[in-house]
Amino acid sequence: MNEQLNWERRRFLAQSASGLGVAALSTLFAQDGFAASGRPELPHFTPRAKRAIYLFQSGGPSQMDLFDDKPAMKEYFDKDLPDSIRMGQRITTMTSGQKRFPIAPSIFRFRQHGESGAWLSELLPHTASVADHICFVKTVVTEAINHDPAVTFFQTGSQIAGRPSMGAWASYGLGTENTDLPAFVAMTSLGTGNKNDQPLYDRLWGSGFLPTTHQGVKFRGADDPVLYLKNPPGVAPELKRAMLDDLGELNRQRLGIVGDPEIATRIAQYELAFRMQTSIPKLTDYSTEPKHVLDMYGPDVAKPGTYASNCLLARRLSESGVRFVQLFHRGWDQHNTLPKALRGQCADTDQPTTALIKDLQQRGLLDETLIVWGGEFGRTIYCQGELSGTNYGRDHHPRCFTVWMAGGGIRPGMSWGRTDDFSYNVVENPVPVYDLHATMLHLMGIDHRRLTFRFQGRDHRLTDAHGNVVRELLA
Amino acid sequence: MPDWASMASLISLGSVCLCLLVPAAADADEAIDFSREIRPILAEHCLHCHGPDAKQRKADLRLDELASAIAERGGSQAIAPGKPERSTLLERVQSDDPDVQMPPADAGQRRLTRGEIDLLRRWIAQGAKWSEHWSFVVPRRPSLPTVRDATWPQNGIDYFILSRLDREGLRPSAPVExxxxxxxxxxxxxxxxxxxxxxxxxxxxxxxxxxxxxxxxxxxSPRYGEHMALAWLDAARYADTSGYQADWERFMWPWRDWVVGANNTNLPFDQFTVEQLAGDLLPNATPSQVLATGFNRNHRINDEGGSLDAEFEVEYVVDRVDTTSTVWLGLTAGCARCHDHKYDPISQKEYYRLFAFFNNVPEKGIDGRHGAAKPFIEVPNPAVQARIADLKRQLETRHATFAQLAEGSPERKAATKEIAEVAEAIKKLQPRAVTQVQVMQELPGRRPTYLLNRGVYNQPDTSEQLTPGLPSSLGGLPHERPADRLAFARWLVSEENTLTARVTANRLWQHHFGAGLVRTPEDFGSRGERPTHPELLDWLATELVRVNWDMKALHRLVVTSATYRQSSHTTPELLSRDPDNRLLSRGPRRRLTGAAIRDQALFVSGLLSGTMGGPSVKPYQPAGLWEELSFGTGKTSVDFYVQDHGESLYRRSLYTFWKRTVAPPSMAVFDGGGRDMCRVNFELTNTPLQALTLQNDITFVEASRHLARRMLQDGGTSADDQLTYGWRTILTRMPRPEELAVLRRSLERYRSVYRNNAAAAEQLLRVGESARDAQLDAAEHAAMTMVAHTLLNLDEAIVFE
Incomplete structure (x- = not known):
């Protein structure tokens, strides 16, 4: 229960009311928009990144086809996964009934790139061009093996529904730099991937037990980029303005009689809503972008709601001061015909992702913006379904997979952690999801142990009772 | 404009003022109340390492039990009653030596304040009197306190409120007109x-x-049962879909209708409890009593391919334990799933004994595709059955006519076609003639329950099989019958249980005043807030039992109290003394829920349907919301949002289809989300997205149009009369002259705009699927629609005050 926050707000209002007179209140609240202020004790230390953009790749991208090169597997084609590697670890019921677990080496060629010499698959030619900006964490480990619990865990630090998402924590802790925009924006997309790919859920950008002011506001590729943004047909902006003036006057009259400062806040919210009706369409209107910038993101940038368009919007939102932008791109759950599906998936995302990094860099914003790319788990080296020289599928794999980070405070041009020859187990430097969360918060100036919220008698935090900052990843 | 720094300083001033609300023992001689003043300090700073959790416990010291706290340990005592100088606890909380100080320097916790240390010292000096946590003590009916003004109280409630105000030197507010x-x-x-x-x-x-x-x-009024059901649906995590991944449709609405019916027939809360938790185990259980147990099958159920049955079977039982203990006990029992509870006396083993009550259902971890997950019952759907019977009668008539027609005649051909159509319609309706509703059922034997290490499904401690039972701090079940769900449910509403009546009375208070007497309705444990009026809470709890759990009687008591009838107007002085209205020196004032705001708009516009119950409906919703997140191929019946038409657009929000992974947006934006898990506490935000919803959601624009029609047609002939009619319809009171002046000016402006722009008027009047009254002049109607729209957006329109 958020007694404290409410109480503080009311306390402030009460103080203002007694000091300034009730009528003056309404003008005070022009700033009381989206979670303007965050927690007074934050940041805990100087942040390395003012903002974050999290490019979530939903479904579980295949690490050994993209980042974690396993040349030794060529020799193992169609051979069984050794028991010494599997070690009896649990697998999903989608493959637990298989008679065999034949190795499917990646059919994609890997090459080293940049001065850092990062190994990358041929499917990521654009990412390869910015490899020296990126820190590849090859040994992320999660606890869940199915999508719903795994994605929920990645977003909220718990497999159980009901906890705040990472962006909501950032909003609660840090507030927004731009009170006319929410602190946390979420966007979803699906490209050429399987239309039947993994669903998403509101709770992934939800505020859990935090006030709903902190939940991610969804920006959509639809006519209304934010729900209910557009005036009804037949109501021109001037008319709306006149209506708001009358509404404001009536509300102010009432405030004078009733004295409840919430009325002042309500008046301010209506004014902010009106400003959003102008400011948000400006953000989603790309006509001010030079052609060379649009070209960087690729042709899909012209189609609202695509990953490319969302990447550009992410830059524009971040540039405008939105604290946490999260993209959810679907389609990575490749249980069968992985090579074909992965080609499409990479073609959809490789160029826009890279453009985002380059675009931020050319604007001098990369140093203060943390970028994270990754899914909820990886995939198995063994084949699900039919294996041939050109085709295979892969099941979910939680024990090691790659997530990469770039930008604010991240050590560029490095790889961290080592997996075994089968990309099945971590050999060196495992990074649990909690540690990834702790590191992300750290970069934003937050000590993950001290950003807490009392709920059900307990001081909850994103990292629960876990988490260590992975210092080696920091610049 | 205030900057954050000055705002923060104002806030810190606030913590000084809060002390006014706690009549703390400023007087050094005044007896210190352990439960009110000391236990919260220990719970906040000490119990994490010196509490009930045996694994976490340091130095084998417990500060939640007197014996351990005062035990001699090598010549010293943590707490030496009467001897502050000999109490190492005091030494440690004051020390700056990192090896000695408590809480430890590296714990990331703040040090105790001087005030807290002083309280501890005086309490120890006074003999360290210990008492059990207040909510574990049987509530005794207190006598009514004396008050200065005996003319004010209308009933018992008011004596408690007024005596507290007397002590604070405050007067109640005047009665609301x-x-x-x-x-x-x-x-x-x-x-x-x-x-x-x-x-x-x-x-x-x-x-x-x-x-x-x-x-x-x-x-x-039948509306009472509907309205009271809403908070119960939130507590019961009721929804129309399963909630995991694909989020398949389920059909729990007969259970929802059971709740509405139980409210309206005023089923006593003890029976309401027993039927929902264990109706299936009652002797000669009726279908209605079995249906009631849908309560504990409303939890989410996973169907995701590849998931493990065993893992999710555990999750469902966990959910039942959490929900049941939150709703009836106000305890955060779920904290003891992975380890002993850190603050309250529930050990991990005791948690799994509670778990055992709910772990005997013939269910599967992965289930719920295409409808109900086992076990379920089939509930007849009377409306559909009546329609089928009607069609069958038609069929008979047609067969009879058919026999009389000449073979090969065109009439006979047409009749053949008609007969086929009716038969087809019957066939289509058949599957909906009954609804499968998930309910509780007991396995014939007993599924073994073990403590799960760290709460993980595949790490049972098989050294000991656990039987169902209560945590020892809560007492014991009677021995005359087996310790099963029914015994547990009956114990919940028995006088031996110290919690249910308090927790229920508190939620009822929350319904009326926006906040409970205990402001953490989900937590009556040592870390929860203490009641603002402990005696009143106990008085209400005992009153609830005294009237045999008659909920309407308790609602009646509250709404007829003088406390409830106070004006909610406030002043800077009152705001400063009591910003959250904890002292109840004024009436309640808060924003309505999203459901109530929508229902009200439909009601005042004349659109609201009075139809009760039945399958959930799909009113207006922005296009694409489900599709963007769902499988998107029609794999489930809820991949695509297929909006309803006609009456279904205007049903009460209680009946709106609730897809868990994409909550109805106009309810979610008003803090109404969260049907994933049990929720009994409420947060009210005030955001620009709410302002956008009320201005631009079709529902509210269409409602404005109909309210405008009523104003024009039923409100009299003059503009002033019409405006007054609209104002009174939505706000109940008469407008003041200044307010009417604003509306008059508005109307004039809108008229001039729409008279000069017929197209715009037509566009505005076309919003929504209901027909508009073509008799009305479009410009006049559009102009009045904008006035009505303004009225629906007023702060006063969307608050309860």
Whole structure:
């Protein structure tokens, strides 16, 4: 229960009311928009990144086809996964009934790139061009093996529904730099991937037990980029303005009689809503972008709601001061015909992702913006379904997979952690999801142990009772 | 503009003022109340390492138990009653030596304040009197306290409120005027505002019990049961889909209708409890009693391919334990899933004994595709069955006619076609003639329950099989019958249980005043807030039992109290003394829920359907919301949002289809999300997205158009009369001249705009699927629609006050 926050707000209002007179209140609240202020004790230390953009790749991208090169597997084609590697670890019921677990080496060629010499698959030619900006964490480990619990865990630090998402924590802790925009924006997309790919859920950008002011506001590729943004047909902006003036006057009259400062806040919210009706369409209107910038993101940038368009919007939102932008791109759950599906998936995302990094860099914003790319788990080296020289599928794999980070405070041009020859187990430097969360918060100036919220008698935090900052990843 | 720094300083001033609300023992001689003043300090700073959790416990010291706290340990005592100088606890909380200080320097916790240390010292000096945590002590009916002004109280409640105000040197607020009171109580008990006719009848009734008569009318309105069901659906995590991944459709609405019906027939809360938790185990259980147990099958159920049955079977039982203990016990038992509870006396083993009550259902971890997950019952759907019977009668008639027609005649051909069509319609309806509803059922034997290490499904401690039972701090079950769910449910509402009546009375108080007497309705444990009026809470709890759990009686008691009838107007002084209205020196004022705001808009516009119950409906919703997140191929029946038409657009929000992974947006934006898990506490935000929703959601624009029609057609002939009619319809009271002046000016402006722009008027009047009255002049209607729209957006329109 958020007694404290409410109480503080009311306390402030009460103080203002007694000091300034009730009528003056309404003008005070022009700033009381989206979670303007965050927690007074934050940041805990100087942040390395003012903002974050999290490019979530939903479904579980295949690490050994993209980042974690396993040349030794060529020799193992169609051979069984050794028991010494599997070690009896649990697998999903989608493959637990298989008679065999034949190795499917990646059919994609890997090459080293940049001065850092990062190994990358041929499917990521654009990412390869910015490899020296990126820190590849090859040994992320999660606890869940199915999508719903795994994605929920990645977003909220718990497999159980009901906890705040990472962006909501950032909003609660840090507030927004731009009170006319929410602190946390979420966007979803699906490209050429399987239309039947993994669903998403509101709770992934939800505020859990935090006030709903902190939940991610969804920006959509639809006519209304934010729900209910557009005036009804037949109501021109001037008319709306006149209506708001009358509404404001009536509300102010009432405030004078009733004295409840919430009325002042309500008046301010209506004014902010009106400003959003102008400011948000400006953000989603790309006509001010030079052609060379649009070209960087690729042709899909012209189609609202695509990953490319969302990447550009992410830059524009971040540039405008939105604290946490999260993209959810679907389609990575490749249980069968992985090579074909992965080609499409990479073609959809490789160029826009890279453009985002380059675009931020050319604007001098990369140093203060943390970028994270990754899914909820990886995939198995063994084949699900039919294996041939050109085709295979892969099941979910939680024990090691790659997530990469770039930008604010991240050590560029490095790889961290080592997996075994089968990309099945971590050999060196495992990074649990909690540690990834702790590191992300750290970069934003937050000590993950001290950003807490009392709920059900307990001081909850994103990292629960876990988490260590992975210092080696920091610049 | 205030910057954050000055705001922060104002806030810190606030913590000084809060002390005013706690009549702390400023006087050094005054006896210190352990439960009120000391236990919260220990719970906040010490119990994490010196509490009930045996694994976490340091130095084998417990500060939640007297024996351990005062035990001699090598010549010293943590707490030496009467001897502060000999108490190492005091030394440690004051020390700056990192090896000695408590809480430890590296714990990331703040040090105790001087005030806290002083309280501890004086409490120890006074002999360290210990008492059990207040909520574990049987509530005893307190006598009514004395008050300075004995003319103010209307019933028992008021004595407790007033005596506290007396102590604080505050006076209650004046009574709200009659029209405001009628509005308040009507919204409160039915979720809808009063009509103008109801206002006039009330004002014309000179009887001394005119108000009491209104209360009776409202308590007997079918709208009462619907309105009271909403908070219960939140607590019961009720929804129309399964909630994991693909989020398959399920059909729990007969259970929802059971709740509405139980509210309306005023099923006593003890029976309401027993039937929902264990109706299936009652002797000769009726279908209705079995249906009631849907309560604990409302939890989410996973169907995701590849998932493990064993893992999710555990999750469902966990959910039942968490929900049941939150709703009836106000305890955060779920904290003991992975380890002993850190603050309250529930060990991990005791948690799994609670778990055992709910772990005996013939269910599967992965289930719920295409409808109900086992076990379920089939509930007849009377509307569909009546329709089928009707079609069958038609079929018979047609067969009879058919026999008389000449073979090969065109009539006979047409009849053949008609018969086929009717038969087809019957076939289509058949599957909906019954609804499969998930319910509780008991396995014939007993599924073994073990403690799960770290709460993980595949790490049972098989060294000991656990039987169902209560945590020892809560007492024991009677021995005469087996310790099963039914015994547990009966114990919950027995006098041996110290919690259910308090927790229930508190939630009821929360319904009326926006916050409970305990402001953490989900946590009555040592880390929860203490009641603002402990005696009143106990008085209400014992009253609830005394009236045999008659909920309407308790609602009646609250709404007829003088406390409830106070004006909610406030002053800077009151805001400063009591910003959160903890002392109840004024009436409640808060924003309505999203459901109530929508229902009210439909009601005042005349659009609201009075139909009760039945399958959930799909009103307007922005296109694409489900599709963007779902499988998107029609794999489930809820991949695509297929909006309903006609009456279904205008049903009460209680009946709106709730897809868990994409909550109805106009309810979610008003803090109404969260049907994933049990929720009994409420947060009210005030955001620009709410302002956008009320201005631009089709529902509210269409409602404005219909309200405008009523203003033009039923509101009289003059503009002032029409504007007054609209104002009274939505706000109940009469407008003040200044307010009417604003509306008049608005109307003039809108008229001139729409008279000069017929196209715009037409566009505005086309919003929504209902037809518009073509008799009305479009410009006039559009102009009045904008006025009505302004009215629906007023702060006053969307608050309860």
């Amino acid at each position: 009659p029209v405001g009171l009628l509005r308040r109580v009507t919204q409160d008990l039915t979720g809808l505002p009063p009509t103008i006719a109801e206002v006039e009848n009330f004002l014309a009734d000179d009887a001394h019990d005119a108000y009491e008569k209104v209360v009776e009318r409202l308590l007997n």
